[in-house]
Amino acid sequence: MSKYATLVDFFVAAIEHGSYRPGDALPSLRRLCDTHRVGMNTAKRAYYELERQGYVEAQPRAGFRVAAGGGATAAAKADTVLPWGSPFINPALFDGRALAQAFVRVQRRYPELLARHELLGLDALRRQLARQCHAEGMALDWDRIVITCGGMEALALAVQVVTHEVAEPCLAVLTPAFPGLLGLLAQHGIATLALPVGLDGALDLAPLEQGLAEGRVHGIAVMANFQHPTGHCLGEAVRAALWRLAERYDVPIIEDDAYRQLAFAAPAPAPFKARDTAGRVLYCATFSKSLAPGYRVGWIAPGRYLDAVCRLKVSTTLASPLPNQMAIAELLADGGYQPGLRRLCQQLAERAAALRQALAARLPPSVRLSRPQGGYFLWLEWDDGPDSQALLAEAQAHGLHFAPGALFHPDGASRHALRLNLSYVEPSSQAAALDWLAAALRASPVAR
Secondary structure (H helix, E strand, C coil): CCHHHHHHHHHHHHHHCCCCCCCCECCCHHHHHHHHCCCHHHHHHHHHHHHHCCCEEEECCCEEEECCCCCCCHHHHHHCCECCCCCCCCHHHCCCHHHHHHHHHHHHHHHHHHCCCCCCCCHHHHHHHHHHHHHCCCCCCHHHCEEECHHHHHHHHHHHHHHCCCCCCEEEEEECCCHHHHHHHHHCCCEEEEEEECCCCCECCHHHHHHHHCCCCCCEEECCCCCCCCCCCCCHHHHHHHHHHHHHHCCCEEEECCCHHHECCCCCCCCHHHHCCCCCEEEEEECCCCCCCCCCCEEEECHHHHHHHHHHHHHHCCCCCHHHHHHHHHHHHHCCCHHHHHHHHHHHHHHHHHHHHHHHCCCCCCCEECCCCECCEEEEECCCCCCHHHHHHHHHHCCECCEEHHHHCCCCCCCCEEEEEHHHCCHHHCHHHHHHHHHHHCCCHHHC
């Protein structure tokens, strides 16, 4: 292939895949020559061909830019698909003004705090967290809290210290479970004992008790509040039974409380950490779901594993971004987040109710819906019929996306289930997509 044709293909691929978007400037002709080791005539010919094909346009004294509508970029295609499979909350629901104002206010203190090297987290933020926990009935000392780079780092630290130096580590995991946790366990070669929780809240703990008694299970990973992906909270009887087993066999509990601030009706149930007097609970939380998406600030209260978590944190990411911590500490101190958080929870509750109502009117009784109490996910499951993974490609062709059920089980089970991100759903304007999804699920033999 000629150098000219290679250059054309190079930029077509970049534009088609969204690396360059409409209006973006392309490299200058001189830089193109230097980078790709071509002559000026070859570079000009390549750009003229891209212009002829409608991918770029020449700008007087400004070189070449990607043309508006030139080339069907992947990003443009993605914009036409309803993001119901996204794990992230709809940013359109956030009012970020209070956080932005807090960020601006605190930057004048940045040089002073930068010199203090608070590697385990900004003291002001850790104190605010301790006060917030005390207000919710959890007695946490501020200096036993470690700020992390998002909730995923908190979970990673907890998993690694619990399973360190264990020859054949295994954690019990309540399923369906957060895919990030399952991926983390797989990455570190940690076996899982799946404990299925039904939509009715039923949980058989006999396999867990047997695994603990035999020494095969070394910890329990649980999301007790607004569980991802169902949005359910564990019932008190199940919580009490789990706690008794953890006490009897003295095993740690890794508790992920990422969605605590997104309760549809306050207050959220008390976490396991609230009853922890022996330090066996490694409590993980984040601001990414509720107050500061994109800031990547989470935290962990690791109990008796504090020293191990501190060593691992310093030896891996060293510290978390300071400006983001400063802004969140300021926001918590002045209470400016509360009105926006209340509005967010109300919007999520309304969307959850509207989506359940819209689906219930369309789906056969064989498809069961979760009844979220918080968070921003809705779980659908059925006993027979279409495989959700196989259904996904067809769904995307019809302009919608969802997360197939296999993602939420360590062994890829639950193929007759899927998760919808309800924060993006507006049933009144998405009736056609809901109709298609319902028709696809009605193809189940059990529904005929």
